[in-house]
Amino acid sequence: MEPGTGAGLNTAVERYYDITLDLYEDLWGEHVHHGFWDPGEIPGAGGADRHAATDRLVRELVDFARVPAGSKVLDVGCGIGGPALHLAGGMGCTVEGVTLSAKQAARANEKAQAAGVAGRARFHQLDALSTGFPDASFDVVWALESLMHLPDRPAFFAEAMRLLRPGGTLAVATWSVREGELDAGERDLVRQILQHQVMPDFSSLEEHEQLAAAAGFEQIATVDWSPAVANSWDPSFAQIRRLEQGRTAMRQLARERGVDVLGFFHAGPLMKKGFDTGVVTYGALRAIRPADGDPAVDALIRPVADLLRAVVGEDGAWLDSVVPTTRVDGDLLVESHELAAWSLALSRAYGDGVDLAGHVAGLDIDRIVELTVADVAAYVAAHRTDGAHADPAPGPDRR
């Protein structure tokens, strides 16, 4: 079967995951996606660390995309719910998962029930581009190895933008292809992978970044994880070989389920070759839907940042680089004594009601890590006692 586009492809993807569900789950467990290893780390023989490695990939994407605990998440291409159960479990997120495969959705719901998180993780057979969820209904749109199946990627980024609340996060991990021209042999390899895996085409990581920007996302970052995930196609990890042993069994499967089930078994060696030659790549992308500004808060961002600039001894270029979503901890590296000095400067400028150090002292560690300049500006706007609630720029940056 040739992969098509639109409805035809969706039907093929649906069918592919319907007929391979048990094969994937039997082999790879609940995580139907790559594993993640440190440089030089070797996969355990016979896939002993399979769950640890695939689980690690989920955690790496959580970290890279900075998915906040307790978020409301749309999981695009949820599979049988492995990542969603991680998000809904320890992280306390609420997850709506969508997949084209009714069997995957049913299996995922069963697993959520068994894990005791059915109240926080629900799975539906829906097309990711027409889910029917209202605008701005999610904090996070999460797509872990599903974007390759979507032929209309610009539409995916536009739909993610619609579904995210302002300030919300898009988290993507996807198969991709090397940027630039491929030669004939490389194109043929890609064509075979696409055919067996029911995918329309691959984009490069750079193209994903451009698509996100074109859709209006900001603070877009990508990371190439090819070396970290390539072990997934190591034969001893993928365990494809074990199934190849029985030609009879393969014929039987093809008779029962249709010949396209065999794509599952062809993937391993092709993907290994793809990674080995650098043609197939793998990466993650994070992007933020720009926040809607509150004018009173927006007006405070620069003067509030300028007070910090004076504390840390930076210059105008530094000030220009500060945006609302700049993190106080991870981006500006504000240390505790600098925080104290900043807090003092803020209370001098905006009145004794502003006690940033006290405010931060009441935050738990996750909130401190996520604290942005916009959060500080919003705190100042809400607590200022200098009687100038709507007056922009009372700080030293008056111009």
Next chain:
Amino acid sequence: MGRYLFVSLPLTGHVNPMAAVSAALAERGHEVLWAGSESFLRPVLGPDAAIAPIPLRAHRGQADRGMAAARSRWEGYVVPHAKVTLPGIERAVADFRPDVLAVDQHAVAGAIAAHRAGLPWASLAPTTMELTRPYRVLPKVEAWIQGRMAAAWTAAGMPGGPPHDLRFSPHLLVAFTGSALNGPLDWPDNAVLVGPALARRPPDTDFPWDWWDPARRHVLVTVGTLSMDLAQDFHARVVEALRPLGREVQAVVVAPDGTVQDPPRDDVLVRSRVPVLDLMPRLDAVVSHGGLNTVCEALAHGVPLVVAPIKGDQPINAARVAAVGAGRRVRFASVRPEQLRADLLAVLNDPAYRAAAHRVRDSFAAAGGAAAAARHLEKLLDQSTDHVPGPLPDRRPTDGAHPA
């Protein structure tokens, strides 16, 4: 004579000072065993050290900076490491029957093992991370860390909660810094500051001493193990800062191959490993990220510093260096080459920095280093000799910020 079990983390900066102490104990006739990864420990401890091997397990990388680094240190490193090493440590306790455990503040499993066996133990502080308690102004962060330690305690099958902060032994705390740098600690009251514990390290026979021009002044640049992009960015600025100084200054930059682009070969030497202790007596300044080992090694030789702190205890150490006048601090993430050059020249040219570094050097020498640490550890033997199984009298800190 006593039997000492040493427990640390597979981190060079942690093991180096503790190795000097274990060597001092061995010289004084005691029996010492280390529990930990042999592949990591053997090159540091040498061929004769006794090691109860615990396989090294890969843990998640730590975040590079800020509070996120603190969170991932505990979540991704300290706690998982405690969990996987505890069985091996407890086997070593059972087989070796130590009188005393010497435990890295961040090797929580060692503290748990000592509690379970009812043995006296010392906390060793190879960093200043916990000593000045930078999070005491952030009570929820401090409580979160206590929660991580309590989880490790419970996971080890220990009843109830930890009887006190597992980073601080009720019996003894040895810190590898000096009061001339850190000031007297206001807490805990069982802390002894012995100064840096330096041990001979294997000679680096490959170092190209013929490159060294004795007519010029010399700077060592070492910012620890960083992610590639952070290191490249910083080193590029360092090289720009150094470029106009070539006539008068030669610099040795510790960096992996390929992380420094186009250094002027005659003026800047880039090597992934250097014989730090051989270089120190010949140096005029050190540019460092402010890891306690590098800071103390430089000051022990009277060498002033420019410190560009990144995370953990480095901002604390940088602030102390600046406060005692033994160097300057710059912002790692954003300091520009011109500023870096100005600070480096000030440290090289103004004798006040060297004079302050010499004061710290003299106080370190008086503090006694590894030998002093060994003498303090010997005092715990008396407690052990009198000891009957059961919990020791708990000299618990009275500080309210540390829940009992």
